[in-house]
Amino acid sequence: MSVSPILEVRNLQISFVEQNRNRLVLRGLSYSLEKGRVLAVVGESGSGKTVHALGLLSLLPAAARISGGEVRYKGQNLLACSAEQLRQIRGAKIAMIFQDPSASLNPVLTVGQQLIETLRAHESISKEEAARKAIELLDKVGIPNPEKRLDEYPFQFSGGMCQRVMIAMALALKPDILIADEPTTALDVTIQAQILRLMKDLQQEYGMAVIFITHNLALAAAIADDVLVLYGGLCMEQAPAEKLFTHPLHPYTQGLLGSLVSVSRKTEHLPAIPGNPPIAGEPLPGCPFAPRCSQATEKCSQKLPPLFAKGSCYVRCWLEEPHGSTH
Amino acid sequence: MVARIEISHLDKTYIRKPWLWGKAMLRPVLQDINLILPENRVLGLVGESGCGKSTLCKVVLGIEQATAGTVKINGQDIAGLSGTQWKPLRQYMQVVYQDPYASLDPRMNVRQLISEPLDIHGLHLQKKEREQFLKALLDSVGLAENYLDRYAHEFSGGQRQRIAIARALALEPQILIADEPVSALDVSVQAQILNLLKEIKEKRKLSVLFVTHDFAVARFLCDEIAVMYQGKIVEQAPSEELFAHPLHPYTRQLLSAVPSLGKKKQLLAPHAFWEESRNEWPCPFAPRCQNSLDVCQYTLPKIKEVYPGHQVCCALENKLSEEPL
């Protein structure tokens, strides 16, 4: 028997509306997420990772439109929900850690006020109770002397501490799904390890599912069950984590893994993927990676490959086209 | 060698005044920092979140005032400099801030953002030259020239960070203060930017104060690395020496926790609670230290040079393991 997924994204398309045209920055993304699983989303800067996450909860900036697709949470299409229904779901059922700290931290409220407000928005508990919980949460994300920190403002926290406050806020209500957009970029390895432990515990205890957006491949390898690689607004490869990192199929994924900086030896020059990424919303007729791909053929720049299934993996590359198919 | 930045006995304490009455709260953040950034060198600053790295950058930039000690830029003490006296220094010393969302004015387009520093410092190029210059600069950080007329708010996190880097490099500074400049970038773009910084450093004798928590990045770019713990420098050495012989237990702990694709398990911390740091211990790291002995409870460790250029601040200094990790 197959488990029904807690979140199902079908052909999600997002564009930015400009004076005379639409720029399609997410060109149809599909995946499903089961309870208790972790999906890592990795990919080029500007490939649409954040826009996709904001789209799931209808939190896109004013200039953006969802131009197609479905997002089903426990069967309910979130894109068709009323503002009130969405308010019930956001935070309590699906929580988000934003890449942009100013999207979740209000500079004129103390950290304590913000945590207490979050806790009380969905649960009927007293102020004192909420304050006690807020201290506990700050302690869990490793903020020293949390009781003293409660009445401080975000500017009095360091970059990594703000990030941890946002994590605490997102985890406060024990959501079914956590969408974490680059949640640990400002954290050092030891604190990051503690945060990951915290997430793992919630995942095991309550079956929280996680969408983890990151560019840290080692991190994705360590925590994810599945990995989705985005490039130019398209899914290039999707595979179980152990497959993707040992046998990457797409040349872009291979290039990413090849660009990793090594800590165990001194390098003189880093092997970056040559060339620059495509401009979002100005799609080429073929594969968006073709201009930078060393293995590209003429076909690649003329015709966009579909996602080919290969065992438990999916890959969007003509080189992986199954033999015998007619084209 | 010329010292571009010289920091001596720097202390910084944040003072939180009570809202109405009561005692002011003091938060000592930096204690007795001594650092020298020579010409054509990259000095890496690594350490735990909240240990004071950004504060140190802010003091050097004159955004925060030192509580004690001195900061000299090119031999000039920055204490009490007036706005007009700062101006030439600002041209000379550029900065990339930690949060790319807060550091760019969202109402300016990329052309304005990058040309603004040029205008402020009166570097007027001919229109055509300027256009060329801007395009080349954008290209070097991996952004297409078509982006010149877009506004900062239209960019993703990593794209903004690259605009911030381009903006900082526009004036061809001699000193760059870079606070986690590549941590928002995917690995391929990161590699491109790191190569660029290295190239510029060699071409223009750029000096960089480079804050990072990524040891791999530090090893690639930094000539010298200082490890900070709770506002103190606990170890400092030439980069390769530090990786070959990490001495301080904190450095060793950090290095052994570096994630890599092969070392999956270590990424998750054990089920342990955070150690409340006990302020009464003279060594701030002692409560978390695996090596700590009785002496750590009553000896205030002093920073000592154990090998030429390699300093460590630990009461057990001559009993420390030197095995590479």
Ligand SMILES: Nc1ncnc2c1ncn2[C@@H]1O[C@H](COP(=O)(O)OP(=O)(O)OP(=O)(O)O)[C@@H](O)[C@H]1O
């Ligand atoms: N408000 C906006 N107006 C116009 N374009 C936008 C806006 N926000 C994002 N974009 C564009 O949409 C594309 C996708 O951006 P997104 O923020 O999703 O990237 P990302 O994958 O999260 O990148 P990063 O890793 O750098 O955070 C980018 O090319 C960006 O320029």
Ligand SMILES: Nc1ncnc2c1ncn2[C@@H]1O[C@H](COP(=O)(O)OP(=O)(O)OP(=O)(O)O)[C@@H](O)[C@H]1O
């Ligand atoms: N304006 C301020 N007022 C009071 N305390 C502050 C202020 N700015 C920073 N702090 C405190 O100083 C300490 C050091 O902060 P700093 O931003 O320098 O850390 P950091 O090493 O850059 O950390 P991260 O890696 O998380 O960015 C933290 O405890 C922080 O809460």
Ligand SMILES: [Mg+2]
């Ligand atoms: Mg993003």
Ligand SMILES: [Mg+2]
């Ligand atoms: Mg900082």
